[in-house]
Amino acid sequence: MVDHTQPGALCDVLQAFKHYGLNLTSIVSRPATHADRLWTYVFFVEFEGHEEDQAVQKVVAEMRTIARDLRVLGSYETHNPSESES
Numbered sequence: 705m706v707d708h709t710q711p712g713a714l715c716d717v718l719q720a721f722k723h724y725g726l727n728l729t730s731i732v733s734r735p736a737t738h739a740d741r742l743w744t745y746v747f748f749v750e751f752e753g754h755e756e757d758q759a760v761q762k763v764v765a766e767m768r769t770i771a772r773d774l775r776v777l778g779s780y781e782t783h784n785p786s787e788s789e790s
Contacts, residue, residue, distance in 0.1 A: 726759055
């Protein structure tokens, strides 16, 4: 969740992906479910990379300095069907 009182807060978070060369594949916004956070939104972001990658670690660290709340929901290896056929 970004600070909605700061203009450009979402842009600041997303700039980290460009800065560290990570491809953003999806962004979805949903209204926050807390009654004390009316008219605020939660953003779900998906991007290429793995939690063990140095660039991913740097992006997450940078986002933590900007976002009000950040949770990593998972990190998954890419399945490449052509590699398993060999």
